[in-house]
Amino acid sequence: MRRIFASILSAFVILAVSANDGEKKTSPQMDKFISDLISKMTLEEKIGQLHLISGTDAVSGETVSNQSKVLQQIKAGKVGAFINAKGAAKVREIQRVAIEETRMKIPLLFGMDFAHGYETIFPISYGSAASWNMEAIKESAHIAAVEASADGLNWIYSPMVDITRDARWGRIAEGAGEDPYLGGQIAKALVKGYQGEPAYANNTNIMACVKHFGLYGASEAGRDYSVVDMSKVRMYNEYFEPYKAAVEAGVGSVMSSFNEVEGIPATANKWLLTDVLRNQWGFDGFVVTDYASIGDIIRFGVSDYYGASVMSLKAGTDLDMESYGFTNNLKNALEKGDITENEINIACRRILEAKYKLGLFSDPYKYCDPKRPEKDIKKKEHREAARKLAGESFVLLKNDKNILPLKKNGKIALIGPHGNNRPNMLGSWGWPSNLNMASTVMEGLKDAVGDKATVSYARGCQPYGNMEHEVWLSLTKDFEKDGRSNTELLAEALKLAKESDVIVATLGESSEMSGESSSRSDINIPAPQKELLKELVATGKPVVLVLFTGRPLTIKWESENVPAILNVWFPGSEGAYAIADALFGDVNPSGKLTSSWPQDIGQVPIYYNIKKVSKPMDKWFQKFRSGYLDISNEPLYPFGYGLSYTTFEYGDIILSDTIMNKGKSLTASVDITNTGKVAGSEIVQLYIQDMVSSITRPVKELKGFEKIYLKAGETKRVNFTINEDLLKFYNYNLDYVSEPGDFQIMVGRNSSDVKNLKFTLK
Ligand code: BGC
Numbered sequence: 001m002r003r004i005f006a007s008i009l010s011a012f013v014i015l016a017v018s019a020n021d022g023e024k025k026t027s028p029q030m031d032k033f034i035s036d037l038i039s040k041m042t043l044e045e046k047i048g049q050l051h052l053i054s055g056t057d058a059v060s061g062e063t064v065s066n067q068s069k070v071l072q073q074i075k076a077g078k079v080g081a082f083i084n085a086k087g088a089a090k091v092r093e094i095q096r097v098a099i100e101e102t103r104m105k106i107p108l109l110f111g112m113d114f115a116h117g118y119e120t121i122f123p124i125s126y127g128s129a130a131s132w133n134m135e136a137i138k139e140s141a142h143i144a145a146v147e148a149s150a151d152g153l154n155w156i157y158s159p160m161v162d163i164t165r166d167a168r169w170g171r172i173a174e175g176a177g178e179d180p181y182l183g184g185q186i187a188k189a190l191v192k193g194y195q196g197e198p199a200y201a202n203n204t205n206i207m208a209c210v211k212h213f214g215l216y217g218a219s220e221a222g223r224d225y226s227v228v229d230m231s232k233v234r235m236y237n238e239y240f241e242p243y244k245a246a247v248e249a250g251v252g253s254v255m256s257s258f259n260e261v262e263g264i265p266a267t268a269n270k271w272l273l274t275d276v277l278r279n280q281w282g283f284d285g286f287v288v289t290d291y292a293s294i295g296d297i298i299r300f301g302v303s304d305y306y307g308a309s310v311m312s313l314k315a316g317t318d319l320d321m322e323s324y325g326f327t328n329n330l331k332n333a334l335e336k337g338d339i340t341e342n343e344i345n346i347a348c349r350r351i352l353e354a355k356y357k358l359g360l361f362s363d364p365y366k367y368c369d370p371k372r373p374e375k376d377i378k379k380k381e382h383r384e385a386a387r388k389l390a391g392e393s394f395v396l397l398k399n400d401k402n403i404l405p406l407k408k409n410g411k412i413a414l415i416g417p418h419g420n421n422r423p424n425m426l427g428s429w430g431w432p433s434n435l436n437m438a439s440t441v442m443e444g445l446k447d448a449v450g451d452k453a454t455v456s457y458a459r460g461c462q463p464y465g466n467m468e469h470e471v472w473l474s475l476t477k478d479f480e481k482d483g484r485s486n487t488e489l490l491a492e493a494l495k496l497a498k499e500s501d502v503i504v505a506t507l508g509e510s511s512e513m514s515g516e517s518s519s520r521s522d523i524n525i526p527a528p529q530k531e532l533l534k535e536l537v538a539t540g541k542p543v544v545l546v547l548f549t550g551r552p553l554t555i556k557w558e559s560e561n562v563p564a565i566l567n568v569w570f571p572g573s574e575g576a577y578a579i580a581d582a583l584f585g586d587v588n589p590s591g592k593l594t595s596s597w598p599q600d601i602g603q604v605p606i607y608y609n610i611k612k613v614s615k616p617m618d619k620w621f622q623k624f625r626s627g628y629l630d631i632s633n634e635p636l637y638p639f640g641y642g643l644s645y646t647t648f649e650y651g652d653i654i655l656s657d658t659i660m661n662k663g664k665s666l667t668a669s670v671d672i673t674n675t676g677k678v679a680g681s682e683i684v685q686l687y688i689q690d691m692v693s694s695i696t697r698p699v700k701e702l703k704g705f706e707k708i709y710l711k712a713g714e715t716k717r718v719n720f721t722i723n724e725d726l727l728k729f730y731n732y733n734l735d736y737v738s739e740p741g742d743f744q745i746m747v748g749r750n751s752s753d754v755k756n757l758k759f760t761l762k
Helices: 027-040 043-048 067-075 088-100 125-129 134-150 170-174 180-195 232-239 241-248 270-280 293-300 305-315 325-336 341-358 372-376 380-393 441-449 486-498 527-538 556-561 575-583
Strands: 051-054 081-083 109-112 209-213 253-256 286-288 395-399 410-415 453-458 502-508 543-548 564-567 648-650 665-674 680-690 701-710 715-723 741-750 753-761
Touching: 027 341, 043 325, 043 341, 051 067, 067 088, 088 109, 109 341, 125 134, 125 170, 125 380, 134 180, 134 372, 134 380, 180 232, 180 241, 180 701, 209 241, 209 270, 232 241, 241 253, 253 270, 270 305, 286 341, 293 305, 293 325, 305 325, 305 341, 325 341, 380 575, 410 441, 410 486, 441 453, 441 502, 441 575, 453 486, 486 527, 502 527, 527 543, 527 556, 543 575, 564 575, 648 680, 648 741, 665 680, 665 701, 665 741, 665 753, 680 715, 701 715, 715 741
Parallel strands: 051 081, 081 109, 209 253, 253 286, 410 453, 410 502, 502 543, 543 564
Antiparallel strands: 395 564, 648 665, 665 715, 680 701, 680 741, 741 753
């Protein structure tokens, strides 16, 4: 949920205090330090550590709206962590209250959602994922951590790693798409980027929080906060992998999800939060609820407020975000014998350990250096990294007759609501930054062409049709007001189009159409923009569609009628320059989709790694086969798809052996040649199919990838090591096993275009 930042606290006087002593990095010392501390704490103080308070006036959810009330609670030792205080001075003052005006002088955690950059905004996470560049993604997280930590924060609610196969669900924009393996790699990169290696080595490293555990992306019908219900085999093989990968990367905290898991709300689900997370995966950090989700348990009808609080603590939830469930109920529950003091101590210890690991007991103001914001926020290098990653995230969906790249001459008509707008460049979690600081596409293009070409702008239409929630969509990231009708705007656009050599149409979703609570049943480009596009194509001028979106869109008509489509997601604060880089060929697009894009909404959920079925359809249409009467099963664009300004040719797969003995490995090699005229990067993808197995398995699964850069005419060999681990899966008993038999290796440019070869595991 979005919170509007309040600035009431910023006026407080900043006072320096001396740091607590006693912190050492080794675990026995940490244990002793925390045991000593806990032994001196009252019950109320221990429960206070389990409370996360919002320091803002909220726009939704149950929250404290009065800042002085917040401070009173901190002074009373009733708060362990704080969400949404922005600015080193403000954070320092709140921390000062915790250190100087509470009996135990325990520092607070300061968290926030700045999921794809803090002030320098990177593309939305779903966009960055399309770069398949783990180093660049890790670097983006590091930069976000550097900037946020300079501004007082020590904790981020990212990475969001929920696997999503339903484009209707708006939060697809926040994750990495549909694939467990890719999702896992990205989860690791982000955790390491935020926390540093080793974790928290200095004051530019902050604690990550993997979310939303678990299975939140499987919300039925793509409706946010809806029912989730699935088999354990599916959880373990398909949905758990990215969360587990984050744990393996050492993530410091986990956020439970709003949904239920097997009939028990995730926040109160002991199997999920203790048996799986801690006992099976070895997680040793703390679990925080999602916003007010203990309170929300009441609406599931499985418990009242008291019971929900008790269940949540017992399940393994340590920190209550804004439900006041723990502060209001745990003392009473202890008196009634429904919980033990030891259960409170365990949760309290986990919160204190996090603070210890971050170094806050040594220096509570570690992240409040007043000199850092000036030095560390929006540095030139940060902006360059954001521009580069944005460029790598763009996916060239179509490029007929090499209409792209454009030449830097002649008359360019830039048409569409997105061409001259700042806030919508940023995406759904661009909130921490100044919404008006991003450059517009117009500025980006003009900067690129200088006086070699003219770029003229027309809005063309209003951004939305008669969407019921238009008011909400325009609430904070509005397009500039223009009182003219669509007819007037169209007339202006067509006049400009006719006078120009090429049309760059900047259209798509607004950034509020994806993200939390932004599910859609119609995933087309909004109606007035689609109408505009049809008119532009009808002019006969070459049209390049620059598509803004936070989810796969149904763009069948566009794919058939518009000559070139460059998908740019929500590209971030430097996105305008990155768009110009790509349109003019200074950067060769190399992004590839991390979700299957449907031809039609009726196909969702659609994903490439579907399990084998008893009556598969070989070719549309066959009666008594798994398919539709009115549409094939194929996506419009498959997972892993993306074009380049050059072309790549794949050689045949060379396998080091056709037999693999258990515990050994094979090498699959493929030669890739750049057969075009310009240099470019290609993402070479490895898929494997387990051909016969004890339970039904997917038709293919991504098991490796490599992004290579090739000069024109150059050939490179890509070698994938296939070891037994890549062949393992969770069987019916949830044992992680490999089973002897035949496997299909597939290597290719996307999930639908692969070469294959068989080998046998003995
Ligand atoms: C979202 C989380 C977010 C939290 C705190 C919730 O509504 O689901 O992703 O971290 O709010 O803002």
